[in-house]
Structure formats: structure tokens, C-alpha cells
Amino acid sequence: MLRSRPYTRAADLLKLAGLRPTRQRRALARLLFDDENRHVTAEQLHAEARHDGAEVSLATVYNTLHQFTQAGLMREVMVDPGRSYFDTNTSEHHHFYYEDTGRLQDIPEESIALAALPKPPLGTAISRIDIIVRLSETPR
Amino acid sequence: MLRSRPYTRAADLLKLAGLRPTRQRRALARLLFDDENRHVTAEQLHAEARHDGAEVSLATVYNTLHQFTQAGLMREVMVDPGRSYFDTNTSEHHHFYYEDTGRLQDIPEESIALAALPKPPLGTAISRIDIIVRLSETPR
DNA sequence: ATTAATGCAAAATCTTTGCACTTTC
């Protein structure tokens, strides 16, 4: 007898986010969300997808990263002028940025305690607090 | 009798930084350092300089901003993918970023107390900590 | 004179867009 379609976490995730589970989105979602949290640039993810045999154009990777971000599945991290990083960890947390290699690494929210946060100016609300701890390699 | 050349803070600043006090650099330095701290993009500063009658090319503005940064007179702030901001305040401090207008505003270092800073991974040292408090306008 | 800085236009990046074609619902 017929069995239901194989379990596809990627497709389910996409549906929940209100995005059509197209072949390209499923492939990218698998790369991004199947294992642990990831930090990628569009170029990196595109290379990885192609390497995996997924046929996706770079434009679609950009579109998809923005759609995922807008859908709340990812967030954008700004650490490098002229190159956007996207992070699959959407919970409150911060980052180490290895200036030499371009690698990003999460810092759990709790491990940086913010005291005495200034209140936002009138008419505005804090939408997000980004903390980047920039690291350089110590010679020797 | 002959008097010494008029006092030119900009030229002195440049000399101290090891940069030749050319007409363009003096003009930009005056705009940047004469009054209070400033946050500018290359495009903004270029427009401002031209508006002031200074003849400077955009390429030179870019060069100059990077030279000033390398000389320790400014620092670069990353808040917007695809647009670099430069800040004349080089002391330790952080930023409010008004997402709607693109304006940057300093937050004094003391007004954010960092507790429990995680130690940098072996072989690396913290080169800088950037904190961006992103603000959005509250409707109403 | 020597060395460094500038301008310009061209190139390099990264990212977005327009539109015909394809896929999903």
C-alpha cells in the first residue's frame, strides 16, 4: 500500500513560514536548518548548494535569504562593509567575528550582561541590539 | 614684519598623523574635525565638501576616509550592508542607529556596562567591541 | 628633484531587477 511522502522537515518549515516549498527553497533550507546554526554569505551558500548538486541561481539565493529573513527564520548580521552575513540563529545572542578569516561565531545572550542600557530617545523603540566582539589573531 | 602662517588646526592634525596636508585633506579634515564628532558616509562628505566649494573627487574622499581611519583619526562603523559610515569619535563608545533615517548617534561607553564578557578563544585577542542599538520609530 | 597625492574613468564587488519561463497550488 501507498505510504505518505517521506518526512521533509524543510518543506514543513517552509509551509509554516508561509513560503512555497519549491525545490530551491527546500535545498537551501536543508543546508541551513538541518543541523546546527549557521552563518553564511549568499556566495558561500550558493557555492555549497551547487556543490551539493542543487541547481540554484545566485539571484535566487539572495532572494531566498531575504525571504527567510523576512519570515523570521534568519537574521542578517552586519560585520563587514560590502558583504552580508545571514544567521540561522534568530534568538537573542551576539557574535565573535574573526577578522582574519571572516568567520562568525555565536555568543550566548547570557554571557554578555548589559547593565545600564540607555533609554531610547522619545518616539523610538529599540528594535534590536547587536554586539560584535571583533577578534584578531595574536601573533606568535 | 612677517607673521607666521595663520593657525591651521587641520594642517597640524594631518602632520601629526603623518599625512601630507594637501588642500583636499585639509578641507575634509576641517569638515570632519573642526566641531563636534561626526558620522558620515563617503557620499555625504563628498557632497558637503563640494557644496563648500572644495574641489575633491569622490575617489579622494574614499581614500582620505580610509587614510584617516588607518591613522587612528576615525573609525568605521558597520550598520548598513553596502554603505560604510565613518565616525570621528575614536574613543570607546557605542551607537544608536536610527533605521528609518540612517542617522548614527554616539552612546557614551559608560552608559552601557558590560558584565561577564566572554573570554576570547585561544590564539585571538579582542580588537574591538561594537554595540549597535537599532532604533525604529514608534508609530503614533 | 623626489616622493606622494589627486582625479578620472574604468573595473571590481556585491546586490537587485525585469521579464520570459517554469513550477506550485
Add this chain to the structure above:
DNA sequence: GAAAGTGCAAAGATTTTGCATTAAT
């Protein structure tokens, strides 16, 4: 079949570069 998504190549935007000219030491 209607609506949404994709690919491609072209266009945008920002930033960098090469090299002849100009300016500072």
C-alpha cells in the same frame, strides 16, 4: 489555469584601482 517563484543577464550601487597629472617636501 492562476499565482508565485526562478533564472539569466542586465542594471544598480558602492567601493577600489591604474595611471597620467599635479602638488608637497
